[in-house]
Amino acid sequence: MNPHRRSPLVLAATVLVYFFLYAPIAILILYSFNASRANVKFEGFIPAFSDRVVMEGSMVQSSPCGPFHWYCDLSRNNDVIEAAGNTLTIAFTATIIATTIGTMAAIAMQRYDFKIKPFSQLSLYIPIVIPEIVMGIGILTLFSQLFGWANTTFGLTGDARLSLGMATVTISHIAFMVPFVTLVVQARLQGFDKSYEEAAMDLGANEWTTFRRVTFPMILPGVLSGALLAFTLSLDDFVITFFTNGPGSTTLPIYVYGLLRRIITPQVNALSTVWILIVFVAVLLLQWLQSREEKPSH
């Protein structure tokens, strides 16, 4: 029997997997061009360009942007722009902080032996396996207890009152990112030969210069892929953000959820499409970094 002969079952499974993975995305993108405002059925593309939006019932007849009407509509939606800004601000801030902490943790765990090391290693997996909703509730409880105590104790009122917002979302994102970054950097450090560092010190570099000039550049691909993973996780986190956000800290996932509860216009689809594109580029970048990392270093 030819070992390379494909069984029809395998083929069918492959097709089904791809279908259920990508058909929803394809439909989502298609609907972002929907002429129907109701967005229940695909009623065809918006047919024409015109100076202004021409509606007939729930159907868009023509628009200055033509088929890209909902994208233009989206770009004028200040709430979306604010949410996107919040999302990126949180993702960038949290990524930078979490990557720094995670990298330091990975190096410490690689280099030093300490009593609680087995516990530290285990504790990295807990936030990853714990249901996100449990963590979300936990963080919310923590913050409300803490803020309640602080506000009463220090008599904080008005604007000075501690409440949920950008800071709490960022902090909780950092909390769930750190384990991911640490594990990714740890994997990179696994094959790191300490004689590189010894060579640098032997040649006259002190500990800090050794880290800056030798260790860090050599583990950089690992650090970057950890950071990128953390960044994408932050971009589309819903559950934890849902519990920890407050006024003025609405992120895109939270915003979309809010829209869905009211009315689903193709604007949501346009937003999702843009978002998918951004994440797609990030994932490609991640893949590229990881493939670079796999090349032999000797």
Add this chain to the structure above:
Amino acid sequence: MASEFAVEMRDVVKRFVTPEGNEIAAVDHVTMQIKNGEFFSMLGSSGCGKTTSLRMIAGFEWPSDGEVYIEGKPMGHTPPYQRKVNTVFQSYALFQHMSVYQNIAFGLEMEGAGADEIKKRVGRALEMVQLTGMERRKPRQLSGGQQQRVAVARALVKTPDVLLLDEPLGALDLKLRKEMQLELKALQQQLGITFIYVTHDQEEALTMSDRIAVMSKGRVQQLATPVEIYERPVNKFVADFIGESNFLEGTIKALSAKEASVFIPALNAEVKGMPMSPSLVNGEEVVVSIRPEKLRIVDGPAKGEGLFKARVVNSVYIGSDTHVYLDVHGIRLKVMEQNRISRLDPSSFYVKEQEITIYLMPENTLVLKKE
């Protein structure tokens, strides 16, 4: 120079705790003095403490006890970057993200040398190891031999007082290794700096070294010149580890200041005038060490001083030599004969069960303490 010795280890002990929680001494009361400008080797099998000793000189490890001195100064906990020694690593440890030029320039940058000076010195270093023109290559684009040269250039460009080499030729194939041995030796003589060389390859150590410390189980077994180590090993371990030896047991019957007469049951004879290691006493049970190449198979009957009868067990042709395994009263002896003439004629070989005569010159043996 501040001191007669480039490096000195005084009663150095290095203890490690094994994962099972046992404490072991990787280096156990080692004392050695390495002279300025010397090519010094530490020779031993893995786990003998040679690499740990080297690492303590480099500053990657600190002694548990005792002290390492460089140029007469006690090193204590001086970090590697404050010691005037440089290391060539077994794995080379070339910085993969830097070019050949950047690798060699790294140490000079750390000294704060100016760009012009760095350029000049890197150029000279590359010339010295014959790698001019390779400046822009990345380490992974070089062959093993070339990487090795970069590692040497990177260390030597710092003009250290002492160059430490940790099995630097271990990853190279035999032919290249032999070439590099001679090259390193020539380089050392040309520069006149002290080389401390760690190896498990006895031939390498004998080829290159001015003096060798033979190490085992964390201790120095013998520290002497290659000739002394080979011709006058101080104990059975060294005699066995360096080169090959036949060992015959016997009892001292008479002795003078430097020679002994030993009765050897295997030969059923008392052999007179054999050199001996110090501190042996009359009547002591000893071993007589005989190098295989120093035994000779001779024509004629086994009658006369130093002539003994033996039976051929096996004869192995290895190109340059023939190894003949003999049986003498149930004791196995090995004789190495150089193939000075062509052996194409099958009758020139010894055959199994052939009775032959061997000649043992007392001055070519050595009487050692039985361990």
